[in-house]
Amino acid sequence: MSxxxxxxxxxxxxxxxxxxxxxxxxxxxxxxxRRLPPPVARALQLAVPAIFAxxxxxxxxxxxxxxxxxxxxxxxxxxxxxxxxxxxxxxxxMPLLLGMAVLHAILALT
Amino acid sequence: xxxxxxxxxxxxxxxxxRAAFFAGVRACVVFMPSxxxxxxxxxxxxxxxxxxEFGALALAAFAFAGSSQAxxxxxxxxxxxxxxxxxxxxxxxxxxxxxxxxxxQRMSVTTRKERLLWAAFxxxxxxxxxxxxxxxxxxxxxxxxxxxxxxxxxxxxxxxTNALGAFAGAQVPPSWQLEFTxxxxxxxxxxxxxxxxxxxxxxxxxxxxxVLFYSLPMKTGLIAxxxxxxxxxxxxxxxxxxTQGVTP
Numbered sequence: 001m002s003x004x005x006x007x008x009x010x011x012x013x014x015x016x017x018x019x020x021x022x023x024x025x026x027x028x029x030x031x032x033x034r035r036l037p038p039p040v041a042r043a044l045q046l047a048v049p050a051i052f053a054x055x056x057x058x059x060x061x062x063x064x065x066x067x068x069x070x071x072x073x074x075x076x077x078x079x080x081x082x083x084x085x086x087x088x089x090x091x092x093x094m095p096l097l098l099g100m101a102v103l104h105a106i107l108a109l110t
Numbered sequence: 111x112x113x114x115x116x117x118x119x120x121x122x123x124x125x126x127x128r129a130a131f132f133a134g135v136r137a138c139v140v141f142m143p144s145x146x147x148x149x150x151x152x153x154x155x156x157x158x159x160x161x162x163e164f165g166a167l168a169l170a171a172f173a174f175a176g177s178s179q180a181x182x183x184x185x186x187x188x189x190x191x192x193x194x195x196x197x198x199x200x201x202x203x204x205x206x207x208x209x210x211x212x213x214x215q216r217m218s219v220t221t222r223k224e225r226l227l228w229a230a231f232x233x234x235x236x237x238x239x240x241x242x243x244x245x246x247x248x249x250x251x252x253x254x255x256x257x258x259x260x261x262x263x264x265x266x267x268x269x270x271t272n273a274l275g276a277f278a279g280a281q282v283p284p285s286w287q288l289e290f291t292x293x294x295x296x297x298x299x300x301x302x303x304x305x306x307x308x309x310x311x312x313x314x315x316x317x318x319x320x321v322l323f324y325s326l327p328m329k330t331g332l333i334a335x336x337x338x339x340x341x342x343x344x345x346x347x348x349x350x351x352x353t354q355g356v357t358p
Contacts, residue, residue, distance in 0.1 A: 005162025008192055013165055015196035016182050017172035023206045025229035031214035032225050042347065043340050044212045048241060049313040050339020051205055052300045054320025054332050055234070059293035065325060075290060079297055086298040092140040095298035096291060103287060 074110070078103035123251075130252035134259020137239045141264060144291035145271050147282045152179045153275020159183035163276045170272035174233060174265060178202040179272075181328060201328040208336060209237040216244055216253070224254055231261035238299045245303055307350065312343030 035041070060079045063071040082099030086092075149170070156166035156179065169179055178199040185195035209232055217228070239260050243249060249256045274280045282288050304310050316339025323331030 003163040005165035006160050009159070009161040009165045009186070010168075012182060012186060012192055012195055013161065013169045013172065015192070016169070016175075016178060016199045019196065019200040020173050020175055020178065020203045020206070021229065023200065023203050024210055024232040025226070026207050027211035027214045028217070028225050028229050028232075031211065032217045032220050032228075034214075036211075036215060039344075041215055043344060044208075044215060046308060046312040046343030046347075047208050047336050047340045048212055048238075049300055049304060049309050050316030050343065051208055051332065051336040052234075052238065052296050053313040053316035053339060054323075054335035056293040056296045056300070057317035057320045058324045059290075061321065062324060067321070078290070079293060082294050083297045083301045086301040087304075090302045092137070092295065092298050096140060096143075096294050099294040099297075100287070100291065103290060107287075 074103050074106035077106060126249075127252045127255045130249035130255035131259040131262070133243075133249060134239070134256040134261075135263050136259075137243070137256075138235060138260040138263040141235050141295055142267055143288060144295050145264070145267055147286075147289040148176050148292070149268055149271025150275035150280050150282060152176055152183070153272035153277075154279055154281075155180060155183040155187070155275075156272070157276050157279075159186040161186075163273075166276035167269060167273055170269045171265075173199070174231075174268060175199075175203050175206075176268075177329060198328050201330060205329075205332055205336070206232055208333075209234075213237065213240070216240070227254065228257065231257065231265060233264065234296070235264055236260045238296065242299055242303065308343045308346040311346040312339040315339045315342035 036044070056079075060075050061067060061072050078099045081102050082095040085098050086095040152170065153166050156169050157163060159182075161169060161183070169182070173179055173182075181202050182195050182199035185198050186192075190198075210229065213228060213232065217225075220228070236257060240253065240257055243253070243256055300313070304313055316335050319335035319338040320332065323334045325331070326334065
């Protein structure tokens with residue numbers, strides 16, 4: 001296989017790239033500078049914590065898509081401590097380091 | 111305004127713009143470790159799917175969306191029809207429409223070129239960094255400069271990690287658990303934003319729904335969970351309004 005791949009491959013790349021850009025541009029293009037009605041704007045504000053929580057939770061508590069307390073409790077504790085620190089002091093680096101340190105400490109000790 | 115004071119104001123604005131850009135750079139440097147394991151995997155997978163090393167690079171640079179890159183290459187590898195592979199990758203990226211809508215409400219007057227730039231670099235990390243910046247009320251005069259500072263770190267580094275995977279087949283030992291920095295970084299970004307009961311309700315419901323719907327195909331569970339979380343947040347709004355007569 002050459003370093004340039006196949007023609008089909010390039011169609012796939014172009015398709016995903018163009019389509020993804022259109023999704024990204026969708027509402028920015030339509031709505032920028034226009035204010036949505038307050039209830040819709042409020043729903044959008046609440047959608048942000050909702051979608052990020054939905055992104056995060058499975059990555060913390062699921063192992064290969066399965067709920068497994070014995071495999072994931074170190075990750076749960078690490079995430080709780082990182083989240084607690086972020087809530088208390090904010091910042092990004094410290095919660096990250098703390099979370100990874102706690103995770104590895106628990107994994108090493110058990 | 112005299113010519114001198116005008117020139118002075120322009121220099122000050124350039125200075126503020128530069129400060130905003132570097133604040134964005136600093137805000138996103140911490141995301142770099144979380145890009146390594148996934149970027150490598152995406153690079154390797156793209157080559158395995160027959161895109162070639164340069165195809166892998168182009169995919170990282172122009173799609174610039176890890177989960178959808180992984181889904182696309184997985185479908186191609188499995189011999190799925192081209193249209194199906196592309197459509198599946200796009201469905202994974204539908205959450206970006208939510209970001210796009212939320213971001214549009216943060217903009218006032220923008221040129222088309224500015225809107226194209228906002229859209230081009232819209233990923234989970236740049237979006238949430240911009241939300242956090244907005245929340246803190248920083249660099250209000252130069253939001254795009256801050257955003258481009260974020261992008262200046264994340265976009266090249268994403269391409270770099272994909273290239274390492276594609277050209278060198280590099281891997282991170284699984285025992286490092288480096289991929290766990292992805293949820294940790296989102297936790298660190300989002301938790302300080304949770305200030306009202308409605309937001310906390312939305313996050314808790316989103317988290318539970320995210321797990322319940324996790325097995326839905328092509329991450330559509332994420333969109334469903336977003337809807338559930340938002341509705342719960344709005345419900346908390348309504349209850350608070352009724353019991354206390356206060357607006358959130």
